[in-house]
Amino acid sequence: MNNDTIISVEGLTKRFGDFTAVDSISFQVGKGEIFGFLGANGAGKTTAMRMLCGLSMPTSGKASVAGFDIYKQTEEIKRNIGYMSQKFSLYEDLTVRENIRFYAGIYGKTNSFIKEKTAFVLKQLHLEKDADKLVRSLPLGWKQKLAFSVAIFHEPQIVFLDEPTGGVDPVTRREFWNMIYKAAEDGITVFVTTHYMDEAEYCDRVSIMVDGRIDALDTPSGLKSNLKASSMDEVFLMLARKAKRTGD
Numbered sequence: 001m002n003n004d005t006i007i008s009v010e011g012l013t014k015r016f017g018d019f020t021a022v023d024s025i026s027f028q029v030g031k032g033e034i035f036g037f038l039g040a041n042g043a044g045k046t047t048a049m050r051m052l053c054g055l056s057m058p059t060s061g062k063a064s065v066a067g068f069d070i071y072k073q074t075e076e077i078k079r080n081i082g083y084m085s086q087k088f089s090l091y092e093d094l095t096v097r098e099n100i101r102f103y104a105g106i107y108g109k110t111n112s113f114i115k116e117k118t119a120f121v122l123k124q125l126h127l128e129k130d131a132d133k134l135v136r137s138l139p140l141g142w143k144q145k146l147a148f149s150v151a152i153f154h155e156p157q158i159v160f161l162d163e164p165t166g167g168v169d170p171v172t173r174r175e176f177w178n179m180i181y182k183a184a185e186d187g188i189t190v191f192v193t194t195h196y197m198d199e200a201e202y203c204d205r206v207s208i209m210v211d212g213r214i215d216a217l218d219t220p221s222g223l224k225s226n227l228k229a230s231s232m233d234e235v236f237l238m239l240a241r242k243a244k245r246t247g248d
């Protein structure tokens, strides 16, 4: 592991009873990288991501995230990362402003930091006029962008995004990715799962999980040339076809 490595994983495994959901995966992610974590339904992405976020104990293997050990330093990991799950965790019955305030409070930020950053986020999202509306009244794409802004509000070293753009149109997904690029430019490492292959093309490197194992890991162009494929769609189909799991 060198100084530019921010996530280091070696032989990481998670079993549920007799079933091996994540089967000895190893990889490293560099600081500031946009790292795509792909795989068919049930491949083990969420399970792996939850271990890296300090939310689930591994069965075996090693990993460090932002310099912290995933067995012993889960609280430090949680303070240094942002996490946006598929069912992102905004409170529908709180306003936009209250949601921001709530999450900022969890990370113990000062009032002046919260005030200044809230104004910045509302402006960036063009939500100034809607700041006091309930989150439930926002369209899905806006909720996703707000959830992302909230996940990186405390300026974490890494943000983990689990299918952040599910269910929205391509234009909204493109806008969401502009926010991801901006976060990466600001030095935040992005670890993202997606089912959309156009999004895989936006990543610096992509790993593809098949039945709990990492089957391929390279830049999108490296994967395409190794497999003689013309698109990431084709790469994914070639690898995912081998999968025995069907997801749930």
Ligand SMILES: Nc1ncnc2c1ncn2[C@@H]1O[C@H](COP(=O)(O)OP(=O)(O)OP(=O)(O)O)[C@@H](O)[C@H]1O
Pocket: 016, 019, 021, 039, 040, 041, 042, 043, 044, 045, 046, 047, 048, 245, 247, 248
């Ligand atoms: N708590 C659990 N107990 C038992 N099996 C589990 C548990 N959590 C996940 N699994 C199983 O582990 C496998 C991997 O699930 P996981 O959610 O990590 O896949 P995924 O790649 O994130 O899929 P998706 O794209 O559908 O979210 C699945 O077969 C799932 O049913």
